[in-house]
Amino acid sequence: MATLGIDLGGTKISSILFTEKGDVLEKKAVTLNQRKGPEVGALITEQIIHMKEFSLSHGDSIKSIGISVPGISCSKTGLVWAPNIPGWENYPLLDDIRTVSGNIAVTIESDRTCHLLGELWMGNAKGCSNVVFLAVGTGIGAGILVNGEVLRGSNDIAGSIGWMALDRPFHENYTSCGCFEYHASGEGIAKVTRQYLRHDDKYRGELAYKEPEEITSYDVLNAYNNGDPLANKVIGECIEFWGMATANLVSIFNPEKIIFGGGLFGPAASLLPDIKNEAEKWAQPVSIRQVILDTSALEGDAGVYGAGYIALENLSEKKYDLGDV
Amino acid sequence: MATLGIDLGGTKISSILFTEKGDVLEKKAVTLNQRKGPEVGALITEQIIHMKEFSLSHGDSIKSIGISVPGISCSKTGLVWAPNIPGWENYPLLDDIRTVSGNIAVTIESDRTCHLLGELWMGNAKGCSNVVFLAVGTGIGAGILVNGEVLRGSNDIAGSIGWMALDRPFHENYTSCGCFEYHASGEGIAKVTRQYLRHDDKYRGELAYKEPEEITSYDVLNAYNNGDPLANKVIGECIEFWGMATANLVSIFNPEKIIFGGGLFGPAASLLPDIKNEAEKWAQPVSIRQVILDTSALEGDAGVYGAGYIALENLSEKKYDLGDV
Numbered sequence: 288m289a290t291l292g293i294d295l296g297g298t299k300i301s302s303i304l305f306t307e308k309g310d311v312l313e314k315k316a317v318t319l320n321q322r323k324g325p326e327v328g329a330l331i332t333e334q335i336i337h338m339k340e341f342s343l344s345h346g347d348s349i350k351s352i353g354i355s356v357p358g359i360s361c362s363k364t365g366l367v368w369a370p371n372i373p374g375w376e377n378y379p380l381l382d383d384i385r386t387v388s389g390n391i392a393v394t395i396e397s398d399r400t401c402h403l404l405g406e407l408w409m410g411n412a413k414g415c416s417n418v419v420f421l422a423v424g425t426g427i428g429a430g431i432l433v434n435g436e437v438l439r440g441s442n443d444i445a446g447s448i449g450w451m452a453l454d455r456p457f458h459e460n461y462t463s464c465g466c467f468e469y470h471a472s473g474e475g476i477a478k479v480t481r482q483y484l485r486h487d488d489k490y491r492g493e494l495a496y497k498e499p500e501e502i503t504s505y506d507v508l509n510a511y512n513n514g515d516p517l518a519n520k521v522i523g524e525c526i527e528f529w530g531m532a533t534a535n536l537v538s539i540f541n542p543e544k545i546i547f548g549g550g551l552f553g554p555a556a557s558l559l560p561d562i563k564n565e566a567e568k569w570a571q572p573v574s575i576r577q578v579i580l581d582t583s584a585l586e587g588d589a590g591v592y593g594a595g596y597i598a599l600e601n602l603s604e605k606k607y608d609l610g611d612v
Numbered sequence: 613m614a615t616l617g618i619d620l621g622g623t624k625i626s627s628i629l630f631t632e633k634g635d636v637l638e639k640k641a642v643t644l645n646q647r648k649g650p651e652v653g654a655l656i657t658e659q660i661i662h663m664k665e666f667s668l669s670h671g672d673s674i675k676s677i678g679i680s681v682p683g684i685s686c687s688k689t690g691l692v693w694a695p696n697i698p699g700w701e702n703y704p705l706l707d708d709i710r711t712v713s714g715n716i717a718v719t720i721e722s723d724r725t726c727h728l729l730g731e732l733w734m735g736n737a738k739g740c741s742n743v744v745f746l747a748v749g750t751g752i753g754a755g756i757l758v759n760g761e762v763l764r765g766s767n768d769i770a771g772s773i774g775w776m777a778l779d780r781p782f783h784e785n786y787t788s789c790g791c792f793e794y795h796a797s798g799e800g801i802a803k804v805t806r807q808y809l810r811h812d813d814k815y816r817g818e819l820a821y822k823e824p825e826e827i828t829s830y831d832v833l834n835a836y837n838n839g840d841p842l843a844n845k846v847i848g849e850c851i852e853f854w855g856m857a858t859a860n861l862v863s864i865f866n867p868e869k870i871i872f873g874g875g876l877f878g879p880a881a882s883l884l885p886d887i888k889n890e891a892e893k894w895a896q897p898v899s900i901r902q903v904i905l906d907t908s909a910l911e912g913d914a915g916v917y918g919a920g921y922i923a924l925e926n927l928s929e930k931k932y933d934l935g936d937v
Contacts, residue, residue, distance in 0.1 A: 440742055440867065442866055444866045450896040455778070534775065539756075539770065541766055541768070
């Protein structure tokens with residue numbers, strides 16, 4: 288018996304065929320190459336067909352499919368809202384998959400939930416009942432486990448922590464993405480750096496020699512590691528925001544662990560001690576002493592492992608079942 | 613069959629003897645009168661003895677007792693940490709109760725959880741699965757229901773939202789109580805008002821004629837309702853903080869409702885529309901449109917009703933059981 292995990296990211300689709308124990312039978316990745324709308328749906332069904340054939344040719348069969356999507360999945364309708372994939376405002380992904388899945392069980396989840404569950408299954412959240420996966424990439428979101436269960440909220444949009452209010456007064460820049468995401472996401476770091484560059488005529492550091500619109504958060508982190516003063520200012524503020532957000536999650540959830548993942552953790556992982564120092568100032572003092580801050584063990588594979596896990600869970604408990612598929 | 617709910621507050625003990633359906637058989641309140649340590653424990657056991665006798669004299673008997681405490685109750689040890697009751701740093705309340713409870717089941721919970729459960733049983737949270745009870749009194753805390761279950765965290769101190777970080781940079785005033793509580797609790801409102809009075813020589817409003825150390829949050833709310841400019845400044849800032857905190861709870865939990873209770877809501881209840889307006893600026897935009905902000909239906913009785921509910925729940929599901937008592 289095999290299960291299939293599929294992770295739809297902003298630029299590629301990763302698939303892994305798992306045994307029940309989580310061993311990898313087959314692994315594949317394809318890039319989206321600017322595909323949009325139903326073309327992305329078709330690329331997902333292609334992966335399913337490939338993995339079904341692979342499985343059959345090895346005398347096995349897929350019993351359950353889990354899919355991680357970069358946005359919000361409505362468990363009642365099978366519709367997906369993925370802001371970074373053109374044409375996926377309310378995309379009927381489940382309908383696409385049903386055309387090729389036959390009687391295989393199908394589960395669709397948000398990437399924030401899959402990242403969390405991947406770490407719970409095979410990564411740094413193993414054995415935890417109360418844990419937060421804080422994903423800092425282009426945007427910011429969190430997968431949250433409470434009493435061993437995923438926090439979904441009343442309409443499947445819990446964990447939208449990029450909208451966390453951390454700095455008065457309200458600024459119009461926060462309207463489209465939220466205060467925390469504006470200041471401390473990958474996109475945010477690039478934006479804030481460009482803004483400082485525009486207002487600092489005297490700065491002659493390494494970021495001054497780049498085309499402002501091409502500066503990425505990775506450039507800023509590199510410059511920070513080289514001791515660049517502008518990068519020091521930007522990342523110093525980020526550490527403050529990451530620390531305050533960590534403090535808030537600790538005071539609210541009293542979790543065993545907070546796991547930092549997404550594209551930036553990664554390269555910002557060395558900042559965890561500074562983030563903990565900042566969080567210690569703000570958080571409930573008993574809770575912050577008990578929590579462990581850690582990075583993702585699975586890094587870029589957390590989503591596809593989480594997708595494999597929800598596929599497996601669906602078979603054993605039906606708790607993620609989307610109905611009669 | 614009867615259950616007994618006891619609410620230990622900072623100044624009094626309220627007890628209600630309930631039927632299974634939640635009808636009130638007997639109600640009693642006694643003041644603490646500066647009692648401390650074991651004297652408070654003895655006053656609680658007196659209430660139990662009184663209610664046992666009342667029950668027996670009516671041909672009934674108490675099957676389960678629930679107790680709400682103003683602090684943290686450790687479900688594993690029965691020890692209670694209640695900062696506002698002298699000598700209750702790690703008070704063995706369960707041991708006291710066992711001397712008079714016989715074979716009656718006993719459950720101890722934090723007041724924030726009991727307020728939440730009181731509203732769930734008999735108040736404005738009826739039928740909710742994802743709801744936050746935001747208690748603003750002397751301090752600030754929250755009882756939080758996720759997927760129908762109380763959020764406790766890994767060591768029973770979840771919901772410590774008085775520690776929420778909402779305003780950079782960190783200020784040493786936040787060290788003892790947290791940023792949100794410093795600015796927007798009852799105690800905080802009084803402190804901030806006194807600070808403004810010290811630095812404003814020109815102010816001649818109604819608060820200038822009070823002894824600064826005697827000013828309470830209720831005085832400031834009254835002055836606000838009378839159009840006083842200093843009170844307007846203080847309460848205006850509070851609305852900002854309450855709105856930001858509401859936004860954060862909405863973005864994180866995607867709840868059906870947030871219920872405002874505690875001593876201040878109460879008199880600040882008329883500010884809910886202003887708080888919602890502020891929260892709308894900051895919060896995840898879909899989530900904030902779905903949430904309902906409401907006040908406590910039970911007000912001062914939320915804790916004792918919650919204590920009655922945990923007593924009843926303990927009988928039916930044993931989910932709050934503290935062991936063989």
